Amino acid sequence: MKKYELLAASALALIYAVPATAQTAGPADTAQDTQAADTSDDIIVTATKREQTLQDVPISVAVTGAATIEQAQIRDLIDLQSVVPSLKVSQFNAAGQTNFSIRGFGNGNGNDGIESSVGVFIDGVYRSRSAAALDDLPEIERVEVLRGPQSTLFGKNVSAGAINIVTKRPAFDWGGKAEISVGNYGLMNARATVTGPIAESLAIRLSGSVNERDGYFNNLTTGTDVNNRHRWSVRADVLWEPTSDLSVRIIGDYNLIKEVCCGVSSIRNGLPTQAIGALGFAISDTTRVFDRNVIFNTDPSNRIRGKGVSGQVDWNVGFAKLTSITAYRNQINQSQQDIDFTGADIASNTTANEIKTFTQEFRLASTGDGPFSWLVGGFYQDEKLDTGRDIRFGKDARAFVNALTGGPGGLITGLETLQSLTNPAIVPGRTYFQAGQGISDRYKMKQRSYSLFGQADFKVTDRLTLTGGVAYMNDRKAVMSNVVMNDPFSSLNLENIAGLGFIPFAALPASLSGCLLQKGFNPASTAGRTPVNLFGSSLGASLPGPGGTPCPSSLGGVNPFALNGLQFFYGDSPVHGPVNFPNANESGILTGDKVTYAARVAYDLDFVNVYASYSTGWKAGAYNLSSDSRPPSNGVGRSAAPEEVTVYEAGLKAKFRGGFFNLAVFKQEIKGFQSNAFTGLGYSLVNAGKESVKGFEIDAAYRPAPWLSLTGAATYLDPKYDSFTRAPCVTYDPRCARSTTTGLRPPFRDLTGERPAGIPKWSVSASATLSHDISDGVNAYLRGEYDYVSPTQLTETTPPALSTFDSNNVNASFGVSFTKIQLDVMVWGRNLTKDNALISTFPTVAQQFPEPESYSGYPNQPRTYGVTLRKSF
Template sequence: MKIAHRVLKGAMLSTISIAALGAGNIAYAQNNAPADENAEDQADDNSGFGENDIVVTATKREQTLQEIPVAVTVTSAESIEKAQVRDLADLQTIAPTLRVGQLQSSANTNFIIRGFGNGANNAGIEPSVGVFIDGVYRSRSAAQIGDLPNLQRVEVLRGPQSTLFGKNASAGVISIVTREPQYVFGGSVEASYGNFNAIIGKADITGPIADNIAFSLAANYNKRDGYANDLNLGTKVNERNRYGFRGQLLIEPSDVFKIRLIGDYDNINEDCCVAANLFNGPTGAIVNALAGGIGLDAENPFSYNVYTNLPSENRIKNYGGSAQIDYEAGALSLTSITAYRGVDSFSNQDSDFTAADLLQRNINDTQIRTFTQEFRVSSDFDGPFNFLLGGYYFNEKIDVNNDIEYGEDFRAFGNALLGAATGGALNFSILEGAFGASDFAAGLVSSPTAYAGQFFAAGTGYPSEIYTLDNQAYSIFGTVDFDITDRLTLTGGFNYTKDSKDFSSNVTATDAFSAIDFNAPQYATFRRNLLIGGGAPFGLATFLGANPTTTTLPDGVTPLSSIGIANANPLAGLRAFQFQPRLVNFPNSVEDGETRDGKFTYSARLAFEATDSLNLYASYATGFKASSVNLSRDSRPFLSDAAALGSAGLLQPNQSFGTRFAGPENAEVFEIGIKGAWDVAAFNLTLFKQSIKGFQTNIFTGTGFALANAGEQSTDGIEFDGTVSPTDNLTFSAAMVYLNPKYDSYPNSTTGDLTGTRPSGIPALSTSLGVDYDIPIGGDNKLNLHADYYYESKVFLFDDNVNNPAADAFAKANFSRSVNALSASTTLFLDNGLQVSVWGRNLTGAEYITTAFPSVGQAGSFSGYPSQPRTYGVSAKYKF
């Protein structure tokens, strides 16, 4: 067979990169575990691969590490175990090409590869980095973050992967592979205890049911006290409380026919995630006064002390099942993967992150139901030509119910802001009386006191927000390999994807102040009185006295000659306080509430095996991600629809415009590389240029999220990783990623034209250094010493503010991040299957802000998510 022939050829059609100590640890596991208890040995024996071959499936074929023609980082279960990686967020410390950002809830996580990634904070936004578990697409981060038991390996595919993966993957793929059931009875039990009362338990068992049927069962439990303190509520924050189950059944009616059934359930119920005050702006004093003392721990993010008036809730149920069928018909292999998944995610949090009762609730209740079907056929001919051809179908339904309401203190908070903005000239009582009297005179309300006590009243806001999204997509994809010579292989690939989305909103708004149209004719007398006699800043006489030669009103635009005093609007500046306006629901007579996208993508690669130990390659690939939809209160009609909406009578008071959705992403990448592998050393070096046109951004503005396409973003980069083993027991490893990103075109950002500037949050240099040392202590007993060091160069946390240079200088002076984190473990391996570890993560106590953002409703203040502090503990594991 051709695959076997390539294995015998030895090292080098590799375009894979090995995460820190990944290869060494896989080899260790295979060479030191008892033969009859090693599930991976059995799997290798059954597949025909060699004892030390690392088998991966990044190209949707089983291939060895040496021959696979895709740039991918592989992290083995042994590497993850020794590094005490607890979840995908920890994985970045040993795979520097990957960055993971935890945001405001357990269900909001961003995965970023080579500086590209999005997908959190909105159920309508699909991630640019696709996550697949055992070949099944997990469409949202709430379905991706569970603690997987019985892990075999994690493959991080860099660059667009659309030609092999039928849904999105414009920036890369994280493919997680769990171990198949085995026909040899065995399993393991693990327990770990660490600081913050961290308790982790895992157990799995596998074995035969019949000669051709095997099973496996696994369970995991992860509980930890919070490492932050809510001093107002007297509770802990940022806890862990998760458990899960996973069952598998392997049925092999014959040597050429295999069925793998998987069912899983994960449950998360925890208080996450702490947001600290980074800069205390002008609202800080108001917050403290309303809280009756201390409302926030100002500018002290690493005290891990916060003040809120509402404990956060994060509840996630993630479940599903899949059936994979594999059949070999001679030189052809057929595969079918059918899957159904459900995610129920509920969160409620104090989104103002203060002890003042500004927001009494911010609820998000999301249900996602996903069905996927994939078919593919691949060849294993003896000749120079081989192929893979597949089809993919995706059907997903999303239902979102939100509720955000003002708390008891928001009226006083808003009144203070209003007074500060108007020099003390106005307050809500004055405005309520004036608008009530005017609307009563116009016959619009039944009483002059209709608005008394209603502006920013507790319990008002958006008590009901309902959004739906129905998404259907299908694609056909394939690759063709042609061996020009024994050492030169040409590969081409293609994908055509068709994606359709239908979406709707039904939002109820009850904030009376945000519903006032300041331009309404019934308020003309009130506006005139403010202009003539209102005093600063509204007094027209005062303004003209200070600007005697002006020909325009205070806005600097409107000519005095073309508009009367009665029509000038001194209330325009108050629109900034209309936080929760009436919205235009969709679909409607103008907006159809749908997107329809289709794209053909392709790839080409030339790989040359220069020697048995050295290989060079060059590749070009394109990628595609369909439109993403804004399923939130921040959805706004496109400005291009303004006239039609006005004609249809659908525009709301103080109507603003933005986007309903962001259009597709189109990616491309050029790569060249050289790789070598010898008995004591190996390295991979890749140079690339990757870009995404229409990169989808979802930027928090302080009161909402702006979803838009960024024009084009590109990254030039270098990736290197290598290992050196001076002796059989000692391995050094290094992985480095250098990135030079820029916005090639971003003219319409929220902070001005960013074309030519560097995107925030992407470090120029990320490095992981590791060492692994085995000390024999008699028989097959060993002591393993492991350490890995992770470094990230300094980055700024906000994009440039072209519209406001002073704000830009302030952000660069105050909001940046760099990382220096050391982790280590010492593990005793006994030949009876027992292993005992002492471990620590972030032993250097690195402190950094993962993400920063304008504080909610508190103009001039900034908040951020502080990194996890030092953790350490002991663990014991018994394999049988």
């Protein structure tokens, strides 16, 4: 920690050493910004690609200003959801896996072949993959969360909504800001930005940040902290304004994340996990999930390197303003994890990807003051993706499997012994589940997409405005795979092991033949030979009797020697191995296009603006770039069709002395929702026939007295699967039992009419801020926040009893501003009541056999607190 202590001391020295010169956004402006945020006075947003006040823009949008971001200690988009209830952000098993949803819709986490339904834009640049960080940005001007499809203006992958992050531009007056935060878990977060002119028409802003924190999980096996922070970033922002009609902004940034992440806790230790414990290895205590102790035999590691450059040109050509935004980004994401989450070395996962993205946007917006205004534009994206992973069995995998199947001399060794009679390549005790066996996935994807969009507003009267928009979107993805399986056991067709058919039934060990005879098997049905499906589930159709001595306990129609559940790769597939593509039947190319529309009517009643709208959205088809990717005739399927969104919305925006009240009521439907369920080792990417949600959103603020500001927001959602007959099967659902004929588990189940998981019924946030002028040039504030999410089943791949949680978060901050020396001191805390909840749950990897299986989850962040010093100049 010595170098971080030195850095902290240096930052403190900088804070006190910088001169108290003129500024553009110091503590005095912070108080003004707070008032603006609380009363909605003149909050300028660009949600419609042109500047409007928040109360005038006739769409559902939530805006979080710079003051709220600072006072609420919002450091990334995960924190942002505490003040925007309709936004949900989750980070799962790696630092780069962040999932966004708005109004309950969102997907794309973890599967590189599917992009999010919520688009993230930073200074107008689309981020196709985001680690959800705000710390690597300089001063944030505002964050806009646009709810509902935004295709007619943003074009790219905004079928559920968009997050638009706007940073402060370089200034032509010298100024800047430096801050440092220290807190529990060894937090040390230092940031600084400086801006000013370097020529008469040229200004620059230079920014940097360092974010260090110990982990709030403890790996009991290695003694290492998990979920730590180790991030730094630099950014240069240059603004050239040669005339009042022309500006050019160039931004370059570089950021690096190297962290031990992420913590996973067992929430149910089924028979497989108990078997690991019986072997003497450490396993999690499921009665103490929120002690945040984890059991990994190796520490998880993450490395994310992102860099990019963008250029924006704004040129007033008289009748219109021309804007061009050009950007190139390159991101590398690497991680390594122990995926059995125990002290045994059973399996590990190493993943890496590199994403190169070029985007270009042009738009032309009218500048006249007449009743008719318009905007037209186009967007182009070219992206190249290389992604892959290696899952390998560890040195304890065979001992684990033996423990599940009768010990070292049990079923696995028995299978090897029988096979060795006709296949000398099979060596008992040394063929299956050996260290280093597993699977290697490699995929390459080239994506080209473009959109043409336009929108027009016509003021019929001073009060009545009609709006129409249209967009054409076109997308093409070309994918190739190179998946190599090196797991000989998963390669077996347990329902037809040909060599067994040559072995006399009488030659079987009595432990096998005696059991089969006891359960009613007739050797004459196989001409006195060993059945080829001796170790497959389909043999159960020939076993009418229940288990009893000398049989293991089993129901009638069940083969107690079935080993299908141990085929971790392609086990429930007619072809027990990967089918790479392109091939003779699959081109590896996915194309699509769509025209989307938006229509809106808005009426100004002075203190109330009312509007009604109809809009459609579209997101292109996606490829499943995981081990669950199968040819259409061989299981779940390779790709998903596009999403098509329709939204009916009506709302009002009331502005009154000291505050505002905004209400939006909507019905949103998505045809072909791209469900991307994590199944333990891969992703089941399928389309739901139709998913819909009805609900409303409220945003309000009121300042009853100069010293008191109140805010509140609430989202109510009533979702339903109108049609979902191809939902991925899960082991706990009786509808997914293995077939006694084929031995395979069905790939799908029908969830039509059921409530989708992961969508809370109620999400509510509220805040109160007390402010007081202590003396001339010294003022203080006290802010409290409450964030509530009603009980919600987190995921459909885990039993509801294990995955249903609510959330009650209390955050607070107390700050003092010394305006004469432009210094802020703030004490803050998040999750002060130590509310415990899981963020998500999933079937534990390689521990679904035998049942009852095991499940794991991601606990939320514990209570954090600290002190922040901020110096402006």
